Amino acid sequence: MSARAQLPFRLHHYGWIVDDQEVNRRFYEEVVGLPLIATWTEVEMIGDTEYALSHTFYGLADGSALAFFQMADPGAQERFNTSIAPTPMRHIALKVDRETQDAVRDRLAEAGYAEPETFVVDHGYCVSLYTVDPNGLQLEFTVDHPEMERINAKRLRTAHADLARWLGGDHRSNNEWRVPGA
Secondary structure (H helix, E strand, O other): OOOOOOOOOOOOEEEEEOOOHHHHHHHHHHHHOOOEEEEEEEEEEEOOEEEEEEEEEEEOOOOOEEEEEEEOOHHHHHHHOOOOOOOOOOEEEEEOOHHHHHHHHHHHHHOOOOOOOOEEEEOOOEEEEEEEOOOOOEEEEEEEOOOHHHHHHHHHHHHHHHHHHHHOOOOOOOOOOOOOOO
């Protein structure tokens, strides 16, 4: 990346389609703890077709949001539905501190979310709490390692070489922070 290239400032929002805005609201507000900060009800042209939809936003501390759409027409809802079986490879990760992660874990347990849908993984460079929302979206609540700046600096120095090594067939781990078996 050139020195002149500019990075985005932050996540603005991450959009997802949902089948039930109220079930979604209860999960994100009452279980996860994100406030509903806006609801837009719109009639919008997508391609050459007009669609009525609702669009809700749940706020994050940095001003970004998670956004959820529901189409008024069931046929349109089905056409735009992005859900497939939950997978940890399709997820959104939210950076939190330990206290926030613990509070989310407690609220998930109180709301009946348990393994296998809700679990913790110690990646070494971070500890992540995973769960699946009512729409099949995998969420990750991540607490960074205390030395994350040093870890990130090391990965930055070797990022291109690490990728070339992996693409060349050497698939050994370069994660010296992960505890084996964790």
